[in-house]
Amino acid sequence: MIIFNYLVFPGFLFAIIIGLLTVWYDRKITARVQWRVGPPWYQGFVDILKLFTKETLIPSTAKKTGFVLAPFVGFSTALLVAAMLGVAGLYPKMSFTGDIIVLWYLLMVPSIAIIFGSSASGNPISQVGSSREMKLFMSYELPFVIILFSIAAKAHTLSIGGIIEYQRVNGANLWSLSGIIGFIVALISTQAKLGLVPFDIPEAEGEIASGIILEYSGSLLAILKLMKALLLYTLPLFLITIFLGGMNLQGLGILWFIIEYLVIVFIISIIRNTNPRLRIDQAMNLFWAILTPLATLSGILSYVGL
Amino acid sequence: MANQMFSNILVVPAIAGALCLILPRVKWIKEIIAFLAAAYTFYLSFALYPLGEVRASFFTLNLGGFELPFAFRGYPLSSLLVIFASFFVTIIVLYSWSFMAGKRGLHIYYAFSLWTLAAANGVLLSDNLFFLLIFWEILTALLFFLIGLGGNNKARAGMGKAFVILGFTDACMLLGVVLVALKYGNLSLSTLKIPVSDTTSTVMYLLFLAAAMAKAGAMPLHSWIPTAAEGAPTPVLALLPASLDKLLGIYLLARISLDIFQLNGGLRTVLLVIGGVTVLAAVGMAMVQHELKKLLSFHAISQVGYMVLGIGTGVTAGIVGGLFHMINHAIYKSGLFLSAGSVEKRAETTELDQVGGLARYMPFTFITMTIFAFSISGIPPFNGFASKWLVYQGLVETHQTVWLVVAVFGSALTLASFIKVLASIFTGKKPEGLPGKITDVPISMKIPSLLLAVLCIFFGVFASYPVYKLILPALGYSTNISITAPLMLGMGFYSSTLATVLIIVGIFIGLLIYAILRTGKMKVVEPFFYGEKFPYSYSPLTKEPDSVRFPGTEYYKTVEKLGILKGVYRDAKRGVFDLYNYLGFLGQSLFVRPMKLMHTGVLSTYLSWCIIGVVAILITVLTP
Incomplete structure (x- = not known):
């Protein structure tokens, strides 16, 4: 049963399908914002299939093993995180793989994998992208960690299931002053974690020609796109887990879960469609000088019980 | 039995170290002796851990009525760390075979590495704070010379800084040992239990803490490590600041914080x-x-x-x-x-x-x-x-x-x-x-x-x-x-094994999707450089290769x-x-400046100091 949960529902397979559907949802919103019709629902799937049929180009400067392996490592950890969150939503009382710290560390791996792969491509433009991704990573992790652990401290547990349970008893974390501030900070961090506008600094198409994913093409790019799709499913799910009581699959809970999920992805999509790209030093200042104090404020507020 | 075991673990590397120094400078002989001695100590240390708690006392030093037994104790944590210490010395000696080849002062390097192992084992196994301190000091001295093997000005700066900071904290520890001896009349690690309640015990703890922190390299007593890193040979860095000093510093911290002193919240x-x-x-x-x-x-x-x-x-x-x-x-x-x-x-x-x-x-x-x-x-x-x-x-x-x-x-x-x-x-x-x-x-x-x-x-x-x-x-x-x-x-x-299995399964799923769906070929091409030709090499005219x-x-x-x-x-x-800068200033004004003033180079002044000293000694000896 556990194997089924990890591999099929709500684990690996489910996560891939929902992730690709979310990509369509996001593109549809983008299209509507831009006054277009937008793609049909299966667009995400056919895009991936198309990429697999294309030629895969490897730059002559690349360290081949690292360059090819990096997308798979990133994909596999994104898959694992999705499965862990899903399984924790089904059985909040049990943990099978690890707690919230394990999850946080695993969420770093996809970024690291891309950085590694792009450095291995040997292209200096890609390396500019890597350096930006790394700086972005350092900046958004600080407020994110503060929010994460102030919630863990509030529930006095580190297990994902424990945080879900706490919210089922005491009401969702979002519905308090500290929760609202925390949610805003976490949402902006999530936007950066996903590498979406205004934080697409490492990719910056017009400037460094897609930066970190510049040299990827064909089937390797398909794996990377799958990884991004998985993250687009996983990170909103993570927000729901720590702020809105997780994935509740009983009765009306399913409906609530779907609405919460769609709303969060909607907000992310709207932000990305209505903002210009920041410079890397502006982004670092935003996270360290503005959002970190806000996150600290939220932590203090939750400590005093607001 | 236990006596034999303890003394072997200390004596084998010590004697082998001396051999490295005195044997003729034949190629490979010191390398092989050093490796065999470290490996043998590593082998011996395995026998110690399963024994659990063992003790051995060798002799008792009598200092004016104060008894100091030279005793060893196979405290389980000590025995465990002895295994790791000998392991690190063994592999680093092996590494040094090629790395250090052709460098100057090799016999000193191998001898001091082995003595470091002996002294480290002495620190780990001592059951008496006084002898622990002596081994600790030996380590500081050996570290001083090992850093100096770098042989350049940076290494000299590193030596000095390490010696000042570690020497200062060793002095703190000496003071701590004296305080404990005066107050409790007992220096045995296994029987001392000091509740931290008043100022004296807090001071004692802080004195020991300073020694542990400087050895391990915690702030604010850290600054000797980066300076030493600039000059010292790399294997020395791998041996001391990276591994042995951490094991010893944290070992001391663990012993004082968990065993000897009962800490309070502050x-x-x-x-x-x-x-x-x-x-x-x-x-x-x-x-x-x-x-x-x-x-x-x-x-x-x-x-x-x-x-x-x-x-x-x-x-x-x-x-x-x-x-x-x-x-x-x-x-x-x-x-x-x-x-x-x-x-x-x-x-x-x-x-x-x-x-x-x-x-x-x-x-x-x-x-x-x-x-x-x-x-x-x-x-x-x-x-x-x-x-x-x-x-x-x-x-x-x-x-x-x-x-x-x-x-x-x-x-x-x-x-x-x-x-x-x-x-x-x-x-x-x-x-x-x-x-x-x-x-x-x-x-x-x-x-x-x-x-x-x-x-x-x-x-x-x-x-x-x-x-x-x-x-x-x-x-x-x-x-x-x-x-x-x-x-x-x-x-x-945290289930590390399950997480690993799932990550591997995830990679396999990725590869599976890749293998099933991939129809496009793989091709090696020039990297993209904004549509220009990728600049592999530069014409000698521009002179800007990088x-x-x-x-x-x-x-x-x-x-x-x-x-x-x-x-x-x-x-x-x-x-x-950097605390060193302030310590250095303090040392300068307290000791160096007065010393400088005293060393005038005038013979008659020196002689008069000597006479004053002799008179002072005579008075102390002759008065009943």
């Missing part, structure tokens, strides 16, 4: 503050370093913070985490220094902006160094993650959310810093200044790194083995859990220049946070 807070500040400040300095060994030395400082935090929590999960992190740190940090040595050997520089693109030429070093880098950054499922995770559990259990955030964020910065290291050494283009033909290192330098890398993976994937079979028994808990069991200490849960390299040292320039951090970094570079 002192725990002191430990937490030291730990937290060390983690964050040192990693911040490491991020902006451009010299590999100096960068690694700042990480060696930063990681001590986790151990201190763990022990400072005072709960089982944190203590186990701190001790486990100490062992893990010794493993991956000596591995990192050895990899740095390999790079140094082949590229002839450790300046990060002068190397690049080495992954193709040194694939073995690249892979092992990546494993070490991921371990120190705490990426699951490597060993650094397991021990940091335990420290975090301890912090959560004791409601230390602030230090938890600091520790976790410090870990993210560590990762960032090592991405820079890997990117600048191994990826990108090879700069023109490097030697033309670079190959990987010889096998005697590969084996140590390989062993350490395997340990990193093993202690990470089967984290329950070291935790439940080595460390918890060493602290006196008996456990009976299989090695694939999840870690369940404190309030958390202008399109993006060296890793450029990675964090933005951080240094960021408005909120600019001032802090400027002050740090000027040495504002």
Whole structure:
């Protein structure tokens, strides 16, 4: 049963399908914002299939093993995180793989994998992208960690299931002053974690020609796109887990879960469609000088019980 | 039986060290003696651990009515650390065969390495604070000479700084030992129990703490490590600041904090503050370093913070985490220094902006160094993650959310810093200044790194083995859990084995999708360069061969220049946070200046001082 949960529902397979559907949802919103019709629902799937049929180009400067392996490592950890969150939503009382710290560390791996792969491509433009991704990573992790652990401290547990349970008893974390501030900070961090506008600094198409994913093409790019799709499913799910009581699959809970999920992805999509790209030093200042104090404020507020 | 065992563990390396010094300078003889002696000690140390608690007393020193038994005790934690200490010396001696070949002062190097092992074992096994202190001092002296083997001005500066800071803290410890002896009349580690309640006991504890902190390299007594890193030979760095000094410093910290003194909340807070500040400040300095060994030395400082935090929590999960992190740190940090040595050997520089693109030429070093880098950054499922995770559990259990955030964020910065290291050494283009033909290192330098890398993976994937079979028994808990069991200490849960299996399954699923769906071919092409021809090489006319390299040292320039951090970094570079500068000033005005005034070079003044001295001695001797 556990194997089924990890591999099929709500684990690996489910996560891939929902992730690709979310990509369509996001593109549809983008299209509507831009006054277009937008793609049909299966667009995400056919895009991936198309990429697999294309030629895969490897730059002559690349360290081949690292360059090819990096997308798979990133994909596999994104898959694992999705499965862990899903399984924790089904059985909040049990943990099978690890707690919230394990999850946080695993969420770093996809970024690291891309950085590694792009450095291995040997292209200096890609390396500019890597350096930006790394700086972005350092900046958004600080407020994110503060929010994460102030919630863990509030529930006095580190297990994902424990945080879900706490919210089922005491009401969702979002519905308090500290929760609202925390949610805003976490949402902006999530936007950066996903590498979406205004934080697409490492990719910056017009400037460094897609930066970190510049040299990827064909089937390797398909794996990377799958990884991004998985993250687009996983990170909103993570927000729901720590702020809105997780994935509740009983009765009306399913409906609530779907609405919460769609709303969060909607907000992310709207932000990305209505903002210009920041410079890397502006982004670092935003996270360290503005959002970190806000996150600290939220932590203090939750400590005093607001 | 026990006497024999204890004396062997100390005497074998000591005698072998002396042999290295006195035997004729025939090629290979000292290398082989050193390796065999260290390996034999390693073999002997295995017999000690299963015995558990054993004691042996050799003789009793009588100092004016005060009895000092020269006694040893196989405290389980000590025996465990003896195994690791001898292991590190063994592999580093093996590594030095090729690395140090052709350098000057080799007989001194091997002799002092072995004596270091003997003295370290003496510190670990002593049951008497007085003899522990003597072994501790011997280590300081040996470290002084080992750093000096670098033979350049930087090494001399490092020697001096290490000696001043460690000598100062050794003096603190001496004062502490004297205070304990005066107040309790007992210096036995196994029977002393001092409740920290009044000022005297607090002072005693702080004096011992200073010695432990300086040895391990926690702030503010850390600054000897980066200075030593600039000049000392790389294997010395791998041996002392990276592994043995950590084992000893944290061992002493554990013994004083857990056994001898019964800490109160205030002192725990002191430990937490030291730990937290060390983690964050040192990693911040490491991020902006451009010299590999100096960068690694700042990480060696930063990681001590986790151990201190763990022990400072005072709960089982944190203590186990701190001790486990100490062992893990010794493993991956000596591995990192050895990899740095390999790079140094082949590229002839450790300046990060002068190397690049080495992954193709040194694939073995690249892979092992990546494993070490991921371990120190705490990426699951490597060993650094397991021990940091335990420290975090301890912090959560004791409601230390602030230090938890600091520790976790410090870990993210560590990762960032090592991405820079890997990117600048191994990826990108090879700069023109490097030697033309670079190959990987010889096998005697590969084996140590390989062993350490395997340990990193093993202690990470089967984290329950070291935790439940080595460390918890060493602290006196008996456990009976299989090695694939999840870690369940404190309030958390981490199944390293299952996580690894799932990651591997995930990679297989990725490869499966890739294999089934992929129809396009693979082709090697020129990299994209804004539609221009990719500039592999440059015409001799422009003379700008490196202008399109993006060296890793450029990675964090933005951080240094960021408005909120600019001032802090400027002050740090000027040495504002370096206690040594203040200590040096103090020493200068207290001792050096008066001494200078006394040494006038006038013979009659010297003679009159001598006469005054003789008169003073006569008066003391003759008065009843």
